[in-house]
Amino acid sequence: MAGAPHIHIEDLNLHYRTKGNGSVTALQGVTIDIAPRSFVSIVGPSGCGKTTLLKVLSGVLRPSSGKVLLENTPIGETDLSGKVGYVFQRPLLLPWRTALDNVLLTTEIARKDMPLAQRKAEAREWLKLTGLAGFEDRLPHELSGGMQQRVSLSRALAFRPSILMMDEPFAALDEITRETMQEELLRLWSVTESTVIFITHSISEAVLLSERVIVMTARPGRVDEIIDIPFPRPRDEELRGRPEFTSLVQHIRHKLHPRV
Ligand SMILES: Nc1ncnc2c1ncn2[C@@H]1O[C@H](COP(=O)(O)OP(=O)(O)OP(=O)(O)O)[C@@H](O)[C@H]1O
Ligand SMILES: [Mg+2]
Structure with a gap:
């Protein structure tokens, strides 16, 4: 798999x-x-165009005007199959396929040259990395919401996408599961080559996870501010208690709710 490309978006409408x-x-x-x-x-x-932006980046929607380039090539001329992984708010698993078979779904297409035994071994490895060892043969309805979301994450990571797009992936999870998933995502991201583009309504989640946070205005969506998050990695929950963390979160909160 080629490395993650540089993404350049310019004056996109x-x-x-x-x-x-x-x-x-x-x-x-x-x-x-x-x-x-x-x-x-x-x-x-809500409604400022975050999901729309992901759809443009994944080639589902064509820009009305402006440039969207992946490594200097317009997105419309790029073959994105096997390059982009998605995780949505709901896990979107096939209900009749086991956890393992759901993970194999993406590699069936993206890595079809690889022998099945090897794809299976790797899929098991991803399930293990997301804490699901022993649950490979369960059907989605036999798993909790958090576990289903882990399967979805494993599925997206299994074919080693160069870009991983996540649209409020942890929104439906309870707080503790969500914090665990955030830590897992950071750990997994550190061992992959992927660029992650992560949409969230949680400001603290954005600050904890990211190198940059893009703050958008209400509709029509424009970029309000791009904020570099300077904290060194590895980061963990302890960071949330630091004054520098809280003040960055406050800064973004003020941007989004000017009167608060
Ligand atoms: N298929 C469509 N046809 C017409 N308008 C649309 C369509 N999809 C989205 N919109 C509008 O475009 C705007 C941006 O929608 P989008 O789904 O990108 O917002 P969002 O930032 O992802 O919101 P949320 O945080 O609620 O998920 C909204 O005003 C929405 O009503
Ligand atoms: Mg959305």
């Missing part, structure tokens, strides 16, 4: 067509650079 020839501007003049292997979070009010 995205209008959705609506009924009766109308249009909604979801993104306006968005300019962002994302370095290879970095961890970037996007925060902003």
Whole structure:
């Protein structure tokens, strides 16, 4: 797998067509650079265009105007299959396939040249890394919500995507499971070559995980501020208690709710 590409977004505008020839501007003049292997979070009010931005980056939506380049090549001319992994708010597992078979789903396509035995061994390894050793043969309904989300994460990581896009992946989890998953994600990210683009409504989650936090304005979504998060890695829960951490979280909170 090639390494993660440099992502360059310049003056991106995205209008959705609506009924009766109308249009909604979801993104306006968005300019962002994302370095290879970095961890970037996007925060902003509901409806500001975060999911839309991921859809543009994954080639699902075509920009209305502006540039979106992966390693200097326009996104529309790039073959993204086998390069981009997704984790959504809900795990979206196939209910009739076991945890292991759900993880094998992506590698069936993206790594079809690899022998099945090897793909299985690697899938088991990812399940182990996400704390699911012993649950390989369970069906999704036999797993808790947090465990299902771990399967979904394993599935996304199993084919070693160069870009991992996560759209509020931990939103449906209880706080403790969420904190565990955050730590696991950081650990897994440190052993992969992936760039992570992470959408969240939790400001502290964004600050804890990321190298940069992109704060967006309410609709139409524009970039309000790009904040570098300077804390050294490895990071852990202890960081949350530090005054520098709290003041960065406060700064972003003020941006999003100017009156608070
Ligand atoms: N298919 C569509 N057709 C028309 N408008 C759309 C479509 N999808 C999204 N929109 C509009 O574009 C804007 C941005 O939507 P988007 O889903 O990207 O927001 P978001 O930041 O991900 O919000 P949330 O935090 O609630 O998930 C919203 O105003 C939404 O109503
Ligand atoms: Mg969204």
